[in-house]
Amino acid sequence: MDLLANVAVENKRRVCLVWEDLTVVASSVNNSPKRELLKGLSGYAEPNRIMALIGPSGSGKSTVLAALAGILPTNVSMTGNVLLNGTTRSTGCRDISYVTQEDYFLGTLTVKETLTYAAHLRLPADMTKNEIDKVVTKILAEMGLQDSADSRLGNWHLRGISSGEKRRLSIGIEILTQPHVMFLDEPTSGLDSAAAFYVISSLSNIAHDGRIVICSIHQPSGEVFNLFDDLVLLAGGESVYFGEATMAVKFFADAGFPCPTRKNPPEHFLRCVNSEFDSVAALMQSKKEASSSWNSLMKMTTEEIKSELIKYYRNSIQSENARKKIREIKQSEEPLVEKIYDTSRLKQLCTLTNRSILNMTRDIGYYWLRIVFYILNQ
Numbered sequence: 001m002d003l004l005a006n007v008a009v010e011n012k013r014r015v016c017l018v019w020e021d022l023t024v025v026a027s028s029v030n031n032s033p034k035r036e037l038l039k040g041l042s043g044y045a046e047p048n049r050i051m052a053l054i055g056p057s058g059s060g061k062s063t064v065l066a067a068l069a070g071i072l073p074t075n076v077s078m079t080g081n082v083l084l085n086g087t088t089r090s091t092g093c094r095d096i097s098y099v100t101q102e103d104y105f106l107g108t109l110t111v112k113e114t115l116t117y118a119a120h121l122r123l124p125a126d127m128t129k130n131e132i133d134k135v136v137t138k139i140l141a142e143m144g145l146q147d148s149a150d151s152r153l154g155n156w157h158l159r160g161i162s163s164g165e166k167r168r169l170s171i172g173i174e175i176l177t178q179p180h181v182m183f184l185d186e187p188t189s190g191l192d193s194a195a196a197f198y199v200i201s202s203l204s205n206i207a208h209d210g211r212i213v214i215c216s217i218h219q220p221s222g223e224v225f226n227l228f229d230d231l232v233l234l235a236g237g238e239s240v241y242f243g244e245a246t247m248a249v250k251f252f253a254d255a256g257f258p259c260p261t262r263k264n265p266p267e268h269f270l271r272c273v274n275s276e277f278d279s280v281a282a283l284m285q286s287k288k289e290a291s292s293s294w295n296s297l298m299k300m301t302t303e304e305i306k307s308e309l310i311k312y313y314r315n316s317i318q319s320e321n322a323r324k325k326i327r328e329i330k331q332s333e334e335p336l337v338e339k340i341y342d343t344s345r346l347k348q349l350c351t352l353t354n355r356s357i358l359n360m361t362r363d364i365g366y367y368w369l370r371i372v373f374y375i376l377n378q
Contacts, residue, residue: 015085015095015180016329017045017068017212022080024063024072024237037063037076038237044326045214047180050200050207050227052245053216054266055234056274061216064234065183068214069098084181086330097174099184103166106355107155108362111148111169115139118173120351125343135176143172143202155363164195168202175206182206184215193221200227222264235273240309243318255312257305272309275302 024038038060045051053061066072068082081088084095105114119132127135140146145168153169154160161169167187174182187203188196200220204227207213217224231248233241241248248269249259259268300308313319360367 014047015212016047017181018081018083018086018326018329019043019068020081020083020326022064022067022078022082024060024067024076024078027075027077029075036237038067040080041237041239042326043232043239043242043322044329045181045212045230046329047210047212048208049229050204050213050215051230051232052220052225052228053214053232053234054218054220054269055240056270057218059234059273060237061234062185063237064232065098065185065214065216069096069183071098083330095180097177097179097182099170099174099182099187101185101187101189103163103170105153105166105169106359107153107158107160108359109355110150110152111145111161111165112136112140112150113358114153114169115172115176117351117355119176121343121348122176123343125347139172139175142175142205143168144198145169145172162195164191164198167191167195167199171199171202171206179211181212182214184213186216186218188217188220188224193223196221197224197227200224204228219270220266222266225264225266233269233273235306235310238310239313240273240306241269241313241318242322247318251313251316251318252309254316255309257309273302273306 020042022038022041023036026035026037028034041064053064055061063072063076067078070082072078109117115136116132119136123132123135140149145165148161148165152158152160153166171182171184171187182203184203187199191199200215200217203213203215207229220228225245228245231241231243231245232239233248241251243251249265252259252269252272257268257272259265
């Protein structure tokens with residue numbers, strides 16, 4: 001069996017992620033009090049499902065991702081458990097990938113070149129060039145980048161591919177090593193509705209190929225929201241809802257805050273927990289412009305609504321099911337054998353040198369400009 005087949009077989013293994021009583025505290029600065037960023041969160045994620053983390057700004061979405069991925073900054077402390085198939089997730093685990101909001105590329109390279117160089121740096125040293133080319137071709141097709149494979153990425157003076165294509169390329173680079181778990185911090189940030197839908201649709205396909213995909217997202221459209229299997233709604237570092245995305249509307253209705261007809265559900269969820277809407281509601285009331293769908297919410301402050309929802313969730317069937325499922329996963333899953341994808345230092349050096357030379361030869365003007373500035377400063 002060749003290396004590609006081995007990777008495919010390994011990726012079919014069932015991997016589950018569990019987090020229990022996750023609390024993150026930011027250290028005090030200049031004698032200021034410590035601040036709780038996350039407050040006792042618990043949940044789980046299973047393969048073949050894509051999960052959305054939504055919540056207002058400052059609710060803890062990015063902190064949850066960083067805590068689960070094991071990349072929290074040094075000025076915060078974490079308590080609680082993060083388990084991958086029942087064992088503590090190790091730092092730098094190759095079965096986990098993390099995609100940041102920003103895309104960092106060399107604009108002079110093409111899409112295919114960027115992916116190929118990344119493959120040479122990340123995949124096993126004993127993979128042949130032909131095997132790497134097959135992996136690159138497969139990922140280009142998986143991410144819908146075949147048509148732009150030979151297009152340059154672009155920079156400040158060179159027109160390149162779109163923001164949506166760059167985001168899909170970032171995701172493609174991360175799935176080179178076939179991670180079991182993918183975290184993405186606001187992958188639709190800065191994208192129009194069509195590009196956002198395409199990105200989340202691609203992530204949904206990746207998840208349904210046997211992976212866990214968890215991404216934070218600020219305010220998804222209805223079409224994008226319908227692509228998610230599971231939902232975590234956060235407010236002030238606490239869980240307002242955890243469960244199937246399709247059941248969230250019923251949860252809010254049962255809690256006494258039904259979603260108005262024809263209103264985008266995520267907008268309604270955020271309206272209930274985002275304190276910025278209090279000033280908007282006050283302005284609308286003063287102008288007597290409040291619609292009937294807002295009237296029921298205007299009787300309570302956002303803080304009151306949030307407290308009611310958090311209290312309701314803690315005693316809900318969704319919370320009970322989550323605790324039960326966590327116990328089942330911890331007892332049933334076999335430990336995961338970590339992947340070891342190490343390429344040699346020499347190969348890394350040769351690959352980076354080759355890439356740098358190619359970048360220099362295609363961006364002569366930039367380097368000549370640096371030389372001119374250097375001479376003028378002497």
